[in-house]
Amino acid sequence: MAITDWPTHERPREKLLKLGAKNLSDTELLAIFLRTGTTGRNAVELARNLLTHFGGLSNLFSADKAALCNVQGVGIAKYTQLQAILEIARRTICEKLERGCMMNTPQLVRDFLHLSLANKQHEIFMAIFLDAKHHMIATEELFTGTLTQASVYPREVIKRALYHNAAAIIFAHNHTSGSTEPSQADKALTHILKKALDLIDIKVLDHFIIGNNEIMSFAEHNLI
Structure with a gap:
């Protein structure tokens, strides 16, 4: 009918x-x-x-x-419309984050990261660069593929942080398995990045792992 x-x-x-x-x-x-x-x-x-x-x-x-x-x-038309809607939602949240302190809008940060990384077919490591007042300056997908200490280069992260004149940074990556349990490699990588950025006085505020339906925060689990 x-x-x-x-x-x-x-x-x-x-x-x-x-x-x-x-x-x-x-x-x-x-x-x-x-x-x-x-x-x-x-x-x-x-x-x-x-x-x-x-x-x-x-x-x-x-x-x-x-x-x-x-x-x-x-068909192609509906596929492109779906992708456009997804990007509009992501950009709407991004605009809100740019206008305010990200530490005051934790759910918006989670929503933005979920829209950006959930259910991807490959792992993506991204960074959110912040100024001294924790306003978002920029976001970048820095690395893709299997993420390990060997494939995420601290010097490249530092280079991008200095380019944006960032005072703080939030990391995020997705697990294609859907699980948000951090691996030992995830913990080791976070420690290495934090130590490297400490040397140039850039604070790592958090590292999120994005699963299919949930998000894990290193800061909330005292892993930062």
């Missing part, structure tokens, strides 16, 4: 206008974005199928082009 044949109060768009976006389900929100379904399947049914196929919104938004476009009813 087409959504236009549904009772008005059950249609996602009308429901959003009446109750607000926060009162819609993931399926209903995604259906509004999709706008149209496929032959024999309306937008809500297509949205439900996508969420079931990928296991939720997070996995859906992080799916690569081939995986997404292999699903019937999804």
Whole structure:
């Protein structure tokens, strides 16, 4: 049945206008974005199928082009729209972080890192460079691949920190396994970076490990 044949109060768009976006389900929100379904399947049914196929919104938004476009009813256009929405959300949070002290907005920091790193197909090591008042100056993905002491170079981190004239820095990387348990290599790498940056009076505030659905903070576990 087409959504236009549904009772008005059950249609996602009308429901959003009446109750607000926060009162819609993931399926209903995604259906509004999709706008149209496929032959024999309306937008809500297509949205439900996508969420079931990928296991939720997070996995859906992080799916690569081939995986997404292999699903019937999804093509390049919808893939690029999904990526655009994800980037808009990330940039919105980034703008808020640039305007305020990051230490006063810990949840925004976590949201930003989750949008940037969760569910990636390879490991990414990134840094958030901060000024003396802990306002964000810049973010950079510094290294990719298997992250170890041998593949993350302290001199390159120092070079970028000095380039941005940073007074402090926050590190983050993702675990492709989805787990946020820090390995011995993670702990050793953090210690080496902190020691190197201490020499040039740049403070390491935290190191986050991003899993699929959670974030681990070295500072909160007294590992910094």
